[in-house]
Amino acid sequence: MVVGLGWAGAIIANGLVDAGLSVVGVERGPWRDTAKDFNIASVTDELRYSQRQELMLRTAQNTITMRNNPSQTALPMRKWGSFHPGNGTGGAGNHWAGITFRFQPEEFHLRSHLEERYGADSIPDELSLQDWGTDWNEMEPHYDAFEKIAGTSGRAANLISGRQAGGNPFEGVRANDYPTPPLKQPYSPTLFADTAREMGYKPFPVPSSLVSQTYTNPLGVTMGPCTFCGFCTNYGCANYSKASAITTVLPALIRKDNFEARTHCEVLRVTTDSDGRRATGIVYVDSAGRQWEQPAEIVVVAAFTFENVRLMLMSGIGEAYDPATRRGTTGRNYAYQTANSVQLFFDDKNFNPFIGAGAVGMGIDEFNNDNFDHSGLGFFGGGSTRVTPIGAAPIQARPTPPGTPRWGSQWKRATVDNYASTMSIGCEASNYSSPNNYLSLDPTYRDRLGRPLLRITFDFTDNDLKMAQYVTGKVVEIAKRMNPRQMIPSPRTGPWDGRPYQSSHVVGGFIMGVDPSTSSVNKYLQVWDVPNLFVVGASAFPQNPGYNPTGTVGALAFKAADAITKHYLRNPGEMIST
Amino acid sequence: MSGKEAGCAVFIDRQLAGPYGDFERLYMHGPFQDGIPQQGDQSPLTPRQRYRIGLAALNDHCRNELGAPFADLSEEQRDRVLSQLEADEIKLDDIDTPLFFEAILQNTMEGFFADPIYGGNRDMASWRMLGFPGARYDYRDYIERHNEDLGLEPVSIAGRSDWNTQG
Numbered sequence: 001m002v003v004g005l006g007w008a009g010a011i012i013a014n015g016l017v018d019a020g021l022s023v024v025g026v027e028r029g030p031w032r033d034t035a036k037d038f039n040i041a042s043v044t045d046e047l048r049y050s051q052r053q054e055l056m057l058r059t060a061q062n063t064i065t066m067r068n069n070p071s072q073t074a075l076p077m078r079k080w081g082s083f084h085p086g087n088g089t090g091g092a093g094n095h096w097a098g099i100t101f102r103f104q105p106e107e108f109h110l111r112s113h114l115e116e117r118y119g120a121d122s123i124p125d126e127l128s129l130q131d132w133g134t135d136w137n138e139m140e141p142h143y144d145a146f147e148k149i150a151g152t153s154g155r156a157a158n159l160i161s162g163r164q165a166g167g168n169p170f171e172g173v174r175a176n177d178y179p180t181p182p183l184k185q186p187y188s189p190t191l192f193a194d195t196a197r198e199m200g201y202k203p204f205p206v207p208s209s210l211v212s213q214t215y216t217n218p219l220g221v222t223m224g225p226c227t228f229c230g231f232c233t234n235y236g237c238a239n240y241s242k243a244s245a246i247t248t249v250l251p252a253l254i255r256k257d258n259f260e261a262r263t264h265c266e267v268l269r270v271t272t273d274s275d276g277r278r279a280t281g282i283v284y285v286d287s288a289g290r291q292w293e294q295p296a297e298i299v300v301v302a303a304f305t306f307e308n309v310r311l312m313l314m315s316g317i318g319e320a321y322d323p324a325t326r327r328g329t330t331g332r333n334y335a336y337q338t339a340n341s342v343q344l345f346f347d348d349k350n351f352n353p354f355i356g357a358g359a360v361g362m363g364i365d366e367f368n369n370d371n372f373d374h375s376g377l378g379f380f381g382g383g384s385t386r387v388t389p390i391g392a393a394p395i396q397a398r399p400t401p402p403g404t405p406r407w408g409s410q411w412k413r414a415t416v417d418n419y420a421s422t423m424s425i426g427c428e429a430s431n432y433s434s435p436n437n438y439l440s441l442d443p444t445y446r447d448r449l450g451r452p453l454l455r456i457t458f459d460f461t462d463n464d465l466k467m468a469q470y471v472t473g474k475v476v477e478i479a480k481r482m483n484p485r486q487m488i489p490s491p492r493t494g495p496w497d498g499r500p501y502q503s504s505h506v507v508g509g510f511i512m513g514v515d516p517s518t519s520s521v522n523k524y525l526q527v528w529d530v531p532n533l534f535v536v537g538a539s540a541f542p543q544n545p546g547y548n549p550t551g552t553v554g555a556l557a558f559k560a561a562d563a564i565t566k567h568y569l570r571n572p573g574e575m576i577s578t
Numbered sequence: 579m580s581g582k583e584a585g586c587a588v589f590i591d592r593q594l595a596g597p598y599g600d601f602e603r604l605y606m607h608g609p610f611q612d613g614i615p616q617q618g619d620q621s622p623l624t625p626r627q628r629y630r631i632g633l634a635a636l637n638d639h640c641r642n643e644l645g646a647p648f649a650d651l652s653e654e655q656r657d658r659v660l661s662q663l664e665a666d667e668i669k670l671d672d673i674d675t676p677l678f679f680e681a682i683l684q685n686t687m688e689g690f691f692a693d694p695i696y697g698g699n700r701d702m703a704s705w706r707m708l709g710f711p712g713a714r715y716d717y718r719d720y721i722e723r724h725n726e727d728l729g730l731e732p733v734s735i736a737g738r739s740d741w742n743t744q745g
């Protein structure tokens with residue numbers, strides 16, 4: 001039984017099916033297919049997909065409530081702002097951007113690493129950083145497997161066989177290069193990379209699961225080259241170029257006899273036996289509103305961070321986290337991403353900003369994570385600095401300098417003048433978990449079925465706000481050298497605001513670790529004390545580094561599938577004893 | 579070209595008549611309460627109600643203060659009223675002024691810049707103005723032509739008028 005047919009659910013379902021198990025995948029949204037849902041004749045529709053959020057979960061079906069701290073009353077997010085959760089087969093992977101980083105080796109033992117480098121007392125009390133309980137050597141093959149499924153394009157710098165120029169020198173050592181070569185680059189990333197290189201940095205093409213050439217993956221599914229259409233992030237791809245479960249896994253999986261997909265079926269909870277030590281199946285509601293109980297030998301929950309945690313809270317799995325006592329694990333260590341940027345206005349440049357793709361671009365990693373010395377800086381963490389022009393459909397992409405009126409003739413002139421000559425450098429930075437940031441069930445607001453919504457209590461920590469200032473300052477140095485007419489730095493400042501889009505990289509709440517008192521799953525994504533229940537996704541991240549999550553979500557899905565088929569099936573029970 | 583000439587009013591009418599008009603897809607359960615700004619729009623009013631209440635209140639205001647409904651004011655007067663709405667200097671009956679103003683601004687911009695299939699952006703006027711080529715899907719031959727005016731004519735999801743040749 002697999003709950004959710006996005007990236008994680010589809011990968012695991014396929015692994016279990018290939019091991020001979022009968023698998024039922026239950027998905028709350030529709031079955032999505034490129035030809036019918038993302039047709040080239042109608043997919044270039046900004047109003048429908050970006051403004052009206054066609055592919056996203058409808059908040060009428062399910063949303064979250066939010067507040068910055070426990071003294072406030074959480075209110076529902078009625079329209080998606082800060083993040084854009086998905087729905088239907090492929091999940092958020094249909095409308096994602098496709099940037100596909102691996103986390104660095106130190107990330108998997110971040111707490112130990114920082115204590116070792118900066119001293120046992122160096123981590124402030126406001127941060128609840130943890131080790132993952134796994135390591136690079138265990139993760140690397142699974143990253144490799146995910147990149148091969150997705151056809152990820154890029155250039156490796158650090159191969160077992162030796163170093164090569166042009167890739168990201170901060171990457172952990174890899175067995176293989178990327179499956180497809182880097183994408184061609186538009187003007188703004190090229191300009192950025194040239195400047196960064198002059199300053200002594202090492203720019204590299206952003207690793208991207210938008211394939212650069214025709215590619216057939218190990219499941220025999222073929223993808224076509226990205227055409228830089230610029231209707232990418234928040235849209236589905238009409239070219240079979242953007243990797244998602246529907247373009248890489250499900251076309252093969254759905255043809256296998258021992259797999260069945262039930263769509264428009266929303267899982268309400270995981271059922272357990274009387275002492276709660278064994279999952280017995282799930283309860284779901286179908287599109288006609290009928291409830292079904294489906295027994296299962298193994299339950300895998302892969303319903304994206306929010307719903308993974310909500311289903312666990314609703315099913316009474318683990319103890320709910322309490323920030324006052326810092327006890328409990330379900331809902332613990334919720335974290336986000338600290339998104340910073342610098343906007344550059346030029347007079348003499350034409351970037352043709354409509355040419356773009358969610359993950360085309362150039363980046364540098366000198367200011368990311370622990371790639372620079374943090375001694376005396378008063379913060380930890382950092383960000384991935386990059387220029388990734390995603391396209392410029394004009395309901396949303398109309399940059400004008402601050403102070404420009406929002407309508408009228410001056411507005412029109414400024415809009416025309418700046419449309420093609422403005423670019424932006426982003427710095428997608430880490431977000432380190434804190435005891436005050438957590439997920440719980442909302443006491444007031446309920447979904448259409450009368451069940452409590454998930455409540456987010458979150459704000460940026462001092463650590464992250466200091467980090468944001470520092471990394472944005474570094475980006476400003478590069479931006480200055482590019483010599484724009486005007487430059488607007490936007491380091492992230494508090495409080496967390498649910499309105500503007502920042503990223504859908506919500507992580508934690510059901511985290512991975514070595515100790516059942518501070519984590520929910522072991523390194524095989526197996527729930528402590530409920531050995532036939534696996535909860536997979538970014539919910540397992542103990543904190544969020546300065547990278548996008550999905551490379552790691554995919555790797556964890558392969559890791560869980562591998563553990564279940566190679567170890568659990570032979571010896572069903574706890575794979576790690578405590 | 580003004581928003582009206584571009585078809586923004588037609589656009590807004592059609593949007594309000596469809597699923598957007600009553601926020602059919604959005605979470606509209608109470609209790610409705612004002613929060614902190616970062617919690618976003620918490621109004622129980624649907625777009626249709628925002629326009630119905632807001633337009634009536636605006637006309638009341640204009641009649642009382644300026645002697646004529648909004649549509650009959652001079653262009654200068656209308657601009658002044660809009661600026662006052664934007665600055666929240668006019669109090670409207672039964673609706674928060676910013677809620678009403680922001681709906682109008684957002685929907686007008688949507689109409690002006692969306693694909694013409696929705697009734698606004700007539701003749702792709704806004705896209706021509708910006709140099710946005712519209713519903714194209716393949717820039718492989720252009721991506722490495724840097725810092726160049728590519729001179730691409732826009733095209734809509736419904737095509738382009740000069741494609742409709744007789745034959």
Ligand SMILES: Cc1cc2nc3c(=O)[nH]c(=O)nc-3n(C[C@H](O)[C@H](O)[C@H](O)COP(=O)(O)OP(=O)(O)OC[C@H]3O[C@@H](n4cnc5c(N)ncnc54)[C@H](O)[C@@H]3O)c2cc1C
Nearest residue numbers: 004006007008028091092093097098099267303548549550
């Ligand atoms: C606009 C956008 C841009 C992004 N860009 C990037 C990027 O560039 N790089 C990157 O690394 N990541 C990016 N992401 C994040 C990425 O999409 C997610 O990390 C990834 O999709 C997570 O995979 P998942 O399988 O955990 O969840 P999903 O892909 O969301 O799949 C979860 C599935 O579970 C289903 N489900 C949920 N609840 C239930 C239930 N109760 N019953 C039944 N089914 C249920 C959902 O409908 C969904 O299909 C982006 C996301 C968005 C929205």
Ligand code: SF4
Nearest residue numbers: 226227229232237357
């Ligand atoms: S930019 Fe490339 S990957 Fe993205 S939707 Fe367009 S063709 Fe597909």
